[in-house]
Amino acid sequence: ILRTANGYIFRQVVRFRTTDSSLILERSINRVQLLGRVGQDPVMRQVEGRNPVTIFxxxxxxxxxxxxxxxxxxxxxxxxxxxxRVSVFKPGLRDVAYQYVRKGSRILVEGKLDYGEYVDKNQVRRQATTIIADNIVFLSDNMRDRT
Structure with a gap:
């Protein structure tokens, strides 16, 4: 499997030339898979002027x-x-996560790492690491019980 994955990765490395011949952009990978249990029921937040996000x-x-x-x-x-911390922005997946992910559920999350900053309620600048999910696989019976 590893050999196949490595072959795929090497075949997917693409170089793009711009008008500046010294600048070469290479494809890179930011991929995460986590298998675990949900800590709390998800919440959906919407910041003014932005799409909603489901967080758990x-x-x-x-x-x-x-x-x-x-x-x-x-x-x-x-x-x-x-x-x-898992954030789901993808519209269909965001709604499914909000509706079916529950505290204690065993799930597999696939996505990418994202690093950012925010200012807390005490006006202290903090750093945050987030998993931006693009796929969720439900492994508990919780999903089947609700459908």
């Missing part, structure tokens, strides 16, 4: 063994949970 959090877990038994079944098991 997604938790992913990393587990590992530590201590003497790293290679065996003994040793302490540790877990780290990472929370991700």
């Amino acid at each position: 959090s997604l938790a992913t877990n990393e587990m590992w063994r530590s201590g003497e038994g790293e290679m065996s079944s003994t040793g302490d098991v540790s877990q780290k949970t990472t929370w991700h």
Whole structure:
């Protein structure tokens, strides 16, 4: 699979020439896949003059063994949970996410990473990392129970 993916990527690298022959634009990849559980029911927000966005959090877990038994079944098991902010702008997907994504649902989110800044209520400038979703796969029974 990796060989096929790499071949696809290399075939997709495209160079565009502009009037300035020294400037070459190359295609790049910003792709993320997250498999986890939803932290809270989604909210839909609309900033004046912009399209609405559905926002929710997604938790992913990393587990590992530590201590003497790293290679065996003994040793302490540790877990780290990472929370991700997911934003859905795509009109059809945005509405489906708002209607069917629920706290505790197990989902797969595909999209891209986005970095930005905002000013909080105390006028402090903060940085935010967001996953801009372009596909959601429902893995829980929650979706089937609601249709």
